[in-house]
Amino acid sequence: MSVTVKADACVGAGQCALVAPDVFDQDDDGIVILLESDPQGADRTAATRAARLCPARAITVSEQ
Structure with a gap:
């Protein structure tokens, strides 16, 4: 599995960090940060x- 993020498309809703806190975080502006690209x-x-x-x-999540 491969996970990628488009930070410039992020609206800062924060669902990713709530649902998968070991994979995603948010910066000070609420923009997604990818912590683990191969969970x-x-x-x-x-x-x-x-x-x-x-x-x-x-x-984006894709199977390799």
């Missing part, structure tokens, strides 16, 4: 859920 186990499921919840579609 494992439960973090994989959480990252996929975060991508679905992102209102800006700033998160």
Whole structure:
């Protein structure tokens, strides 16, 4: 699995950091920060859920 983010598309909703805190964080402006680009186990499921919840579609999850 590969996770990528488009920080310039992020609107700062914060759903990603709430749903997958080991994979995503937010900077001082609320913009997404990717902590783990290849999550494992439960973090994989959480990252996929975060991508679905992102209102800006700033998160992409793909299988390698």
